[in-house]
Amino acid sequence: MELFYTKADIAFRDEVRAFLDTHLPQELSDTFFNFKRHSWEQMIRWHKILANKGWVAAHWPVEHGGTGWTPMQQYIFDSEAMMAGAPRLRPFGLKMIGPVLMRFGTDAQKERFLPRILSAEDYWCQGFSEPGAGSDLASLKTRAVRDGDDYIVNGQKTWTTTAQHANWMFTLVRTDPQAEKPQAGISMLLIDLSSPGVTVRPIRTIDGDHHVNEVFLEDVRVPTNLLVGEENRGWTCAKFLLGNERVSIANVGQSKAEMSLLKRLARDRKIDGVALIDDPVFGAKLADLEADFLAQEVTNLRMLAGIKPGGEVGPLSSLLKLRGSEIQQRIQELAMEAAGADAAPWRADRAAGGGNGDDYGIHGWLTSRAFTIFGGSSEVMKNIVAKQTLGL
């Protein structure tokens, strides 16, 4: 995409590359290029290196400790870092609750939480989904009842990604069960996970990993100053946040890096003495994936051009998320095909960050099933585009 770079963009890219060359620890990039996954600790290490440089919050405005980069610069940084094998920064603080606080939070909330996101003192998770409220988020049942200066919260959250590492959770709760529309009685609360009454229980997924959790809330006391925005108006914050989440899931930079891993896999894998990347049938599949990725990359740039820093993402987030999640699934599917029968053995150590090129694809195939479900299923995304963008 360098074709679209201005001179300033190229200078910026060179600056990013120079930084990555000197500051990205070899062990971190080795993990990526050896088809393993970055551990929690590796991600935090990289987060702190970037925080130190002032580059950890690429899309936050400068006044809050962000970079103030243009969308193009954000994309350049993201794709360069991913291509260099850096860990992906988790989005929950940086891309989700951070921007929500900047937009809807009180000054006290901003002062208290934003710096701790940058420093990685706090790590956030998202308490939205419930067992009966997945795609239909607005039907959530977790109740918060006012009691003096506290809310008392009871309920159960699920699909709570990396809650096992988090100390804070931003949550949607029902504060007015009598509201006319289900969305109208919902509020957003910030919950300290060390509060009495909070229990986190792991959910294992079909890839054998521990990404997600159930979070049980039993008479959890939450001070009212941890309400974000107005009471019963949490849906507004949630919609703003989900738009950002969807762009985050689309993850063009990461797809670009994974495309390059897939190509290496195909280059190094021999079938009857011929490199898989030279096999015409595999090549045709790779070509179609490349065309789709290229289209997504350019479309992403078109879209980014319309976003102001800290602003809303708008209807395009659905488009990006839909195709982006499909592309990630297809990358993994081709990687699985590349491994052939060697993908069939189950490698338990993959869950602990192990693994190799053989199980990379099948593990990713299983993991990526969730990409078209979480953060708005593809079906719900299409409903939204049909209604909001196409007016059907």
Added chain:
Amino acid sequence: MELFYTKADIAFRDEVRAFLDTHLPQELSDTFFNFKRHSWEQMIRWHKILANKGWVAAHWPVEHGGTGWTPMQQYIFDSEAMMAGAPRLRPFGLKMIGPVLMRFGTDAQKERFLPRILSAEDYWCQGFSEPGAGSDLASLKTRAVRDGDDYIVNGQKTWTTTAQHANWMFTLVRTDPQAEKPQAGISMLLIDLSSPGVTVRPIRTIDGDHHVNEVFLEDVRVPTNLLVGEENRGWTCAKFLLGNERVSIANVGQSKAEMSLLKRLARDRKIDGVALIDDPVFGAKLADLEADFLAQEVTNLRMLAGIKPGGEVGPLSSLLKLRGSEIQQRIQELAMEAAGADAAPWRADRAAGGGNGDDYGIHGWLTSRAFTIFGGSSEVMKNIVAKQTLGL
């Protein structure tokens, strides 16, 4: 599929082959193997040859002049005839109104019409769809009002295939506009197309051909003895008929013959000196189509095994129609790809039965668009399967 043939089936197949060898005119098979289309006259010629042998109504019971063949024998005959390059017999008399009359018609109707279908003295067309009633057939508006021993019919039919050749049309009309359900007030009438007030107007389709027509009915008098079944109960006849139509559209025998044409095309077409059939990427597409066709062929046999001669087709018709129409579209699509840039010139003589291997695919691609629309669109078929077969 000979694996599934009994000894008797093999003897039957040999009998069919011997007959085709001696009685199928060379000019007719040449038309097929030269990638041209059979004309109306060629079809009628072949119809009469078969009628003479007593083989024209493969799935009619013997008492009505049919063959009394088992479903397997019907399939053997159909696929052998198609593979030999015989014209496809038009279904409107033989597969559609014929069985309806046997099931729902009066003795007088059977005596009057069935022999004339066999002899090709009558040729039928189907007056079901209307401009406002396509997939939603039950919303049809053509009115029939009783006047003594006649109905007076007013309305407009559309997508009436080969009406330009037909002398009779079986029609759905509304006889009770006050009926509670739209289906309940519909009757089936047989209309002599030479009646005053009937106007047939051609509709050209995107393939440049004249397959279908509009039929305008203005104060057309239809004797009440041409009502099929009971008044206001025409929907029952229509459902029975549509099931047969769908199996007819699935057309496994014809697909088998067209698969073989496609393979010949790929065998004889060279790209940079290599036969297209040896190209790995084209080969992979052909392999997938072959697997789909094989699955359809066996599934068709499974299904046929459950049908009694003259009986209802049941829910399986939707399944056969859905995949069958897709397979036909994909055969044509690959034939179009095989021709490459040579498919781009428009050959007007294709509409008159001309053409060659270059325009065979693109013409078929355009024609076959209708296969997933007519006789129940794929979307409507899926609705039916979801409700009736899967109980969703």
Added chain:
Amino acid sequence: MDFAPNSEQQMIADSFAKVFAAAGEPRSVWEELGELELLRLTWPEDLGGFGAGCSDLVAVLSEAGASGAPEPLIGAAALPGLALTRAGAAAPTVPDGEICLALADTNLHLADGRLTGSVNVVPGADVADTLLLCLPDDRLVALPVDAKGLSLEVYELLDGRGAADLHFQQVELSQGSVGGPTPGLHAWLCDAAAMAFAADALGAICAIRDMTQEYLKTRKQFGKTLCSFQALQHAMVDIYHDTEHFLSLVHLAAKTCDSDDVAMRMRAVSSVKRYLGGRMRDCIASAIQLHGGIGVTEEYPLGALAKRVIVADLLNGSSASHGARLARLIAEETRAELNITGQEKDVA
């Protein structure tokens, strides 16, 4: 023609189902099946078996697939039996105890009566006392797993079934351990193995299908059961159709394995493998998608069944290699037709 099991096949399948359902009570499933002599279905009669063919296996293996049973029914019961039956007098003598079939490819070399190299991902080798090795030259070799120079790397497959990589270092073959050649045996066993795993996958995918249909009828979102959403209905219809077609192909493949029509067998088996690597993979992905979050949890039984389908896809030749084989068969057949009819048409 409708492929429903006949009464005898149904009886045997029911016996399996009963054992699976009562798993571990009082004996292990494997012991129980052995006790009931259900593990010797395909074995030659002179070795205490019933000489069942591939078509007889479909219902039984589908039952295993649907139940998710991890026992090595294919590798350590069905396949060695088929191999010994087909080889007949040319088979080597096999001792008592667990026997597993291993299909050698070009990674294993025989020189001076010694085997060197490896055979990877052999299902059922984890329980075997004896390996029944089929060499590419169509001879069977019976080898104790503790033979000198032979080592096994045992692991679980994705779906929890056991397997091993076999490593040979100058493993000496004694006189009696090598059978005579049975023309076409190796290729036939490769196809039969693919067919057997496909039959197992058929059971798994049908169970997934039923589970998904049921889920759509009960799960509510937006105040309606999921099955009232047209897009989900249509996705379910696609699963239904694709699995019906897959069922047809699996039965066809079994029947062709029991026949002498080699070209038709290869065509049918490769079609089945093509379905596994294409439409069936899409079906399980779609079934997971229709479930939403619950579909990706390890606790819910869908995932384990889905992995069983993926194992059938990955083993016994890739979808790509079977696509290439099918394309070759089509090209040969189309050229042969040319020779018969002499009807070459000028297309270009």
Added chain:
Amino acid sequence: MDFAPNSEQQMIADSFAKVFAAAGEPRSVWEELGELELLRLTWPEDLGGFGAGCSDLVAVLSEAGASGAPEPLIGAAALPGLALTRAGAAAPTVPDGEICLALADTNLHLADGRLTGSVNVVPGADVADTLLLCLPDDRLVALPVDAKGLSLEVYELLDGRGAADLHFQQVELSQGSVGGPTPGLHAWLCDAAAMAFAADALGAICAIRDMTQEYLKTRKQFGKTLCSFQALQHAMVDIYHDTEHFLSLVHLAAKTCDSDDVAMRMRAVSSVKRYLGGRMRDCIASAIQLHGGIGVTEEYPLGALAKRVIVADLLNGSSASHGARLARLIAEETRAELNITGQEKDVA
């Protein structure tokens, strides 16, 4: 970055739209465009042109595609202009009158100063007085259509635009008719031609998209407008997304044709062609399907626009050949990366 035309590009596109809309009044569209000097956009300035590049063409050609105009804008205006501009001083002298570009391939042979063979399916050759022939050795040749030994077989393409097959029998090339070589010209023109037809198809597919969206909002079946059916909504969303991505690729291809990055140009153009033969073909099929019966009638404008997309798919290299080219580029790029980083990983 959002690829909206700049004000000048918009102005020119609007001029075209105006002429198309007033078709035939008072002059023919072709005459009118000539009159307004809109046919010389890409021509060198010394020949009365404006030296516009490929990116400048996208809006104009999309306008033509959307309008369904049959005039040979690409073959007899845009492409000869691009060829002459790029060749510069190396171009042969061209006479007044209509000129059409023809890209020769291996079916045309040059020996002893004479051309023999053929160039098939040359769009715009039906109106040409002069052929501007680009030889595979990157030289341009200007030939009058009535040259001795040259014959044209003129016909319409699927979409009603004109084209011809050119047959050469010992056609003598006079001194002044042959230009000098411009390295890379032939390959560049092939890609530019593919890009130009894709830009035209982009207009057609966007018109189809709008038409389909409108139809869904107005047509009723089962007592509801079609757009209330979820399955149809989702199909329309897929069309919307695919065409948005296609738009991105067409603009990328145009931009790369204006750049010196040959690898990126080939990647972008082959991606566009891959979309035309894949997702775009599926989109037009889906748009027809969403219309139902009316979509397959010749009277309704959808069919003609759909054929325009198919023509862009069929000409200038098949989707298969562009897939192979893209795969080769990927393989080369991935190997080159190996040489730079030396990071070969052992995967097997």
